[in-house]
Amino acid sequence: MPNIAPTPRTGRHAPYAVRVTSLDPTPRPQSLMLNFFGIHVLGRDTALSAGSVIDVFARVGVTEEAVRSTLSRMVGRGLLERHRRGRRMYFALTPRAVTVLRDGHDRVWRTGAVNRDWDGQWTLVGFSLPESWRRERHDLRSRLTWGGFGPLQNGLWVAPGVVDVAALLGDLSLDAHLRVFRGTVLAPTEARQVMESAFDTAATADRYRAFLDRWDRPGAIGADPLGEQLLLHTDWLDLVRADPRLPAEHLPADWPAIRAERLFQTLARRCATAARAEAERVLDTVPAPDPSTSS
Known part of the structure; x- marks a missing residue:
């Protein structure tokens, strides 16, 4: 294309x-x-x-x-x-x-x-939104999925590699409700476990x-x-x-x-x-x- x-x-x-x-x-x-x-x-x-x-x-x-x-x-x-x-x-x-x-x-x-x-890095996004914010919750999850994220556990999504979260989510106006991290897994956690849980x-x-x-x-x-x-x-x-x-x-x-x-x-x-x-x-x-x- x-x-x-x-x-x-x-x-x-x-x-x-x-x-x-x-x-x-x-x-x-x-x-x-x-x-x-x-x-x-x-x-x-x-x-x-x-x-x-x-x-x-x-x-x-x-x-x-x-x-x-x-x-x-x-x-x-x-x-x-x-x-x-x-x-x-x-x-x-x-x-x-x-x-x-x-x-x-x-x-x-x-x-x-x-x-x-892949360099072993993961990008993580944690969030907590009011239960009444159904549309915002849907938009955030859709955007995270688009960006290559999967749900690792409740309120915590993960993607392999370096993702520019500000560019991905900035227009949703949810910055105050987000916590963004980057890092690697440590024992006893393994990368395969993260993949199996989130994707x-x-x-x-x-x-x-x-x-x-x-x-x-x-x-x-x-x-x-x-x-x-x-x-x-x-x-x-x-x-x-x-x-x-x-x-x-x-x-x-x-x-x-x-x-x-x-x-x-x-x-x-x-x-x-x-x-x-x-x-x-x-x-x-x-x-x-x-x-x-x-x-």
Whole structure:
């Protein structure tokens, strides 16, 4: 992609939730839309017409109604800007969407799915919120999950490596309720125990196996490289967004993320040139207007 090059685990941007689940047969339209704009708009200062997006999404089974509804919701969430040119409506990325997509690009192409360079450090976040703060509690947990944290015990979450917690959580206005630490485990605690307590490694492995089951087959990239590229990148980015990147030295030697990442990179290269040529043929684009002209 960018289906959203290497950012270390430090300084991750704040999350703007996309799909973070097991591999679905049909990804949600917003996941597809973000990835589509990441591939074909990010870094190009371009706006796409709604009509051409509708035509491309029909290739992956998304209806015109779903496309129009998704575009409208993403405008409402501050991820896209709407611009009219005559009778046609065009959509461009907002600065917020650019942040999201660059973060995803970094996770895919630079950080990677396999953490082979862990230095033994853990970042910990402790918190205590009033019981009545259900929304704040939900937002905090969602943000921590996005940042690669898992719940070690009640009110204490942990992530491998160095995570910029101020960047990750700063806009939630919960600083007074947070305690942030960094350190290493000491005997009798072992890193594997921390991983087993805080992270569902079996579920993570199952998601990578589902990706392999779906894409490791003859003809995975075939007659429609543009549509297949979109599905491939969406599946992979959703995987790496949900993966806390646990240290490889404490995972099984046959950890499925290793093979899945090689497969993704091979297929992504295989379809890139043909998909780019098809996009240039079918996409209706204009230079992205100044945001002050948005309607």
